[in-house]
Amino acid sequence: MVDRRSAPGIPVPTRSGSTGTELSGVPLSRQETVGAAVWQALLDAADRAVVVRDGRGLVRVVSRRATELFPELRPGDQLAGVAGFTGSEQGPVETTCQGLPWLWTPTQLDADHVAWHGDPAEPEEPWCEKCAQSRFLANSSRLLGSSLRRDETLRSIVQLAVPTLADCCAVVLPSRRGRVEWWRYTRGGDTEHGRVGQHVLRSVTTLAEAFSGSTTRPLPGQPVPGARLDWLVAANSAVPDAVTVVPLRHEGLDAGALVLAGNGSHSVDSHGADSHGADSHGADSRGADSRGADSRGADSRGADSRGADSRGADSRGDQLDVVRDYASRAAAALSSAHSYSEQARATEVLEASLLPAELPETPGVAWSACYRPAQSSIRVGGDFYDVYPESDGRALFLLGDVCGNGVEAATLAGRIRHTVEALRLVETEPTKLLHLLNKAILTSADNRFATLVVGALERLDSGAVRIRLASGGHPSPVVLRASGAVEEVAVPGTLVGVLPDPHFGEATVTLSAGDVCLLYSDGVTEARGGSDGSEQFGAHRLTDALGSGAGLPADHLTHHVERLLDAWLAGRDHDDVALLALQAV
Helix, strand or coil, X not given: CHHXXXXXXXXXXXXXXXXXXXXXXXXXXXXXXXXXXXXXXXXXXXXXXXXXXXXCCEEEEECHHHHHHCCCCCCCCECCCCXXXXXXXXXXXXXXXXXXXXXXXXXXXXXXXXXXXXXXXXXXXXXXXXXXXHHHHHHHHHHHCCCCCHHHHXXXXXXXXXXXXXXXXXXXXXXXXXXXXXXEEECCCCEEEEXXXXXXXXXXXXXXXXXXXXXXXXXXXXXXXXXXXXXXXXXXXXXXXXXXEEEEEECCEEEEEEEEEECHXXXXXXXXXXXXXXXXXXXXXXXXXXXXXXXXXXXXXXXXXXXXXXXXXXXXXXXXXXXXXXXXXXXXXXXXXXXXXXXXHHHHXXXXXXXXXXXXXXXXXXXXXXXXXXXXXXXXXXEEEEEEECCCCCEEEEEEEECCCCHHHHHHHHHHHHHHHHHCCCCCCHHHHHHHHHHHHHCCXXXXXXXXXXXXXXXXXXXXXXXXXXXXXXXXXXXXXXXXXXXXXCCCECCECCCCCCCEEEEEEEECCCCEEXXXXXXXXXXXXXXXXXXXXXXXXXXXXXXXXXXXXXXXXXXXXXHHHHXXXXXXXXXXXXXXXXXXX
């Protein structure tokens, strides 16, 4: 423990007020045995929160008490960014630690080292205990709600409860396949998590009941066999003398249980104290009677005893109320994090279904593509492409663009892709396929339209690749010959999903070895950049980009065009961008 939190070479104050490792009256040969481990032990024994940083802002020593306040802080970490520290402070710093305010005062050890001493900002007087509890709960709500990530929320739940509510806090959650998930934080230790069998529900009397939300009560303040709590108690930790189990319940739904384990003042105990008080009071009364004391004195002592019992019961009741309140806030935070995780997972699955599929392998053809949605917050957009290989070596391919961008456009793009995948089973002629797709879009409730290029390729006996193209209002494909010549393949046509009797243009092109046919969306040519960000990339710059990449393999060529487009945009917003290249090899 000492080695983990200490670092050599830390100066300490001497009697003269300077810093160093010299101790007055101790021979030098003996001083050399007093190292960083000794100073660490002294700081730990003093039970003060102390953090020492060097001139570079790096943490050199963290006392045991400071480790409890900042569980993740380690020697070598930057102090800046921890709680309220910025790294440039010249005076006291106020932070929030475990839901309570702390004041940190600096002491200059030497030119390169500063020790920060932490103390509670406000004394915990008995009369302000309720204020402290309210402050703890308010700060807990703020910190628990600061993240929507499930793991971070669980880590915060178990850490914030220690040591204010317990010496050890665990969250037990239902899991699949007959196992339960647990997260645990022990005072002075690290946050741990894992899974255990259902037997843990039987190891603590109220745990199974808390899982069902049927009860909230502490166990009696008596030793619990450690073997039954090996999943709760960290290694080398004392077996707790009391355990409190509270359901984690939010809006009628049971999310698991909060388990608080402690020794001494942290434990919540509803048994033992009252009976002990009654026995003491009885002994006092019998003593008073045997001595023949004044009855008013006995009554007074009885009243004092009853008052102490009442105050103790009130205190225990208040503490249990705080525990329940904390559990309620923890359950709400966990529920929010769970909902966010489920929504994020659903979004991820839906996005994955809308993303282009992996490009296949086709004999005699090398494929490459680039796909970049307009909105960086989502991975899908209105541009799309697909390649459908046939068993005889032929393939159907397409690249299209739905009007607009974002989720709505991506949804229609996904429907078009699925429709084409079904239609190609009955029709592989590009022009006829576009007519069928046009009818399908017109019959849908969506009033959006699309532009599209569909191609069908086959490999000839000569080794060349012949492509039949059909277009519905889409930018014309471009062919880059192996010689470096760039040709536009004019394929005029009307938009897809607008007219009941559209016209779709056709063209045929043959690729020799090394030739590339490139399909692209208007997000490429309409990308705005230049000196003032208003000039379009244009077809001529695309032609120049292809010409400068002559001789490159298909995948290198698309990356080459993408890099030039990035340089043109210079970080500006852009429309959806898609490229699909096929090269005869």
